Amino acid sequence: MKKLYISVLTLCLSSLGGATWAFCGFYVSKADSSLYNQASQVAIARDGDRTILTMANDYQGDMQDFALVVPVPVAIQEDQVRVGDPKILDRLDSFSAPRLVEYFDSNPCDPPLPTTMNEVMMAPQAAGRAEGRAMADADKLGVTVEASFSVGEYDIQILSATESDGLETWLNRNGYVVPRGASSLLRPYIRQNMKFFVAKINLEELAASEYQKLRPLQIAYESPRFMLPIRLGMMNAKGEQDLLVYLLSPRGRVELSNYRTVNVPSDVEVPVFVKQEFGDFYRDMFQTAHRQEAKKVAFLEYAWNMANCDPCAADPLSQEELKEAGVFWLDYPTAAPNRGNPNFAPIPRPSNGNVFITRLHVRYSRDTFPEDLMFQETGNTEQFQGRYVLRHAAQGDLNCAAGQEYKRDLVQRYDQEAQTLANLTGWSLEEIRRKQPTVEVQTQPEELPWWRNLWGSVRTNVNQWWS
Secondary structure, three states, X not given: OOXXXXXXXXXXXXXXXXXOOOOOOEEEEEOOHHHOOOEEEEEEEEEOOEEEEEEOOOOOOOHHHOEEEEEEOOOOOHHHEEXXXXXXXXXXXXXXXXXXXXXXXXXXXXXXOOOOHHHOOOOOOOOHHHHHHHHHHHHHOOEEEEEEEEEOOEEEEEEEEOOHHHHHHHHHHOOEEOOOOHHHHHHHHXXXXXXXXXXXXXXXXXXXXXXXXXXXXXXXXXXXXXXXXXXXXXXXXXXXXEEEEEEEEOOOOEEEOOOEEEEOOOOEEOOHHHHHHHHHHHHHHHHHHHHHOOOOEEEEEEEEEOOOOOOOOOOOOOHHHHHHOOOOOOOXXXXXXXXOOOOOOOEEOOOOOOOEEEEEEEEEOOOOOOOOEEEEEOOOOOOEEOEEEEEEOOOOOOOXXXXXXXXXXXXXXXXXXXXXXXXXXXXXXXXXXXXXOOOOOOOOOOOXXXXXXXXXXXXXXXXXHHO
């Protein structure tokens, strides 16, 4: 029997000092998921107890070796599973990615413009006999096949189990090469009476489709548990893994309840040359912040209402795209009847189109994140974004007095930007300064003592009177 190696990637899915400005500026570039070689992406749209979970499957190996095992709170039926648009997670990533913006100083020697233009934003295939044997094996091992169906290019089975050893044996006998020690990680999910969503690739369906890559899988279910299981993804992990979670809510931010959430360093001025090295900058900055927090926090990279953005790293998602991402409350009426007491006023519901996105970036390992991610909805609508500012120096003639004063301030600003960049990334301060532009400042004339200034004034007046 062909062995299906459950990959780390798919298992992971189962599982400024100085002046301050408003969020505006010329958008330059973004730090999206492409910065991380093994960044898994998950979108979770949730309102009340209803959840729609979208998982990206950017599997790179032989498609016949692909397998996905996802613990889920309830048994899933065929009508609760669909394949999604492969572009939707890319859109969520682009919209919410940390961004680099830039401003341009005006020349202090030029007369002021009527408006401050520099502040305007630029804006499983199985034969019948083999399936029968598998069902018999399942009974002996305490495994129940709750459902079996195909959706698009995926063949799916929903399993429940009474013993983790039996489930591990069943998976191995049915072609899934489960890493040693899986039983101990499966046991907590079984104790919680969770089910297991198991998917393989239907090679014939994939060959007949127009898609070159696997499309994301989308699962809808209702459960009071608001969680994302990540422990299975650590079974055969060879190091830390990155997980980007896009949480869509009608009310506000979604937060972790069992781990601290920390804002990624943001709203700092960095040297202009970072524009050409933004990917390296963000990777090193994130790694430095991750170490400083003992590698045990989730970082908030973005929190904003989907209706707008400032500055925009990508256009906000349309209503059709939001629905593709799992947002199911767009067509809700603005109020629902109060079933507890019909004499009372209707219960308010979120207005149409009210979608708040929270982007969390988790870098985890078995030691630093021993528990699954547990979430909670909040009414906090405070906006936040990972945002890094470039300020270009003024151009043109700066020989006036105000221009010379501006240059002296510019020297101090460059020094502060270099210190900030070194602290954020761990880069060499000397190397940073070498890459910064030099500023030539005229030497100020030596200030004369007061009595010499007084004598000069008297002498000038006498000369004028005498003439």
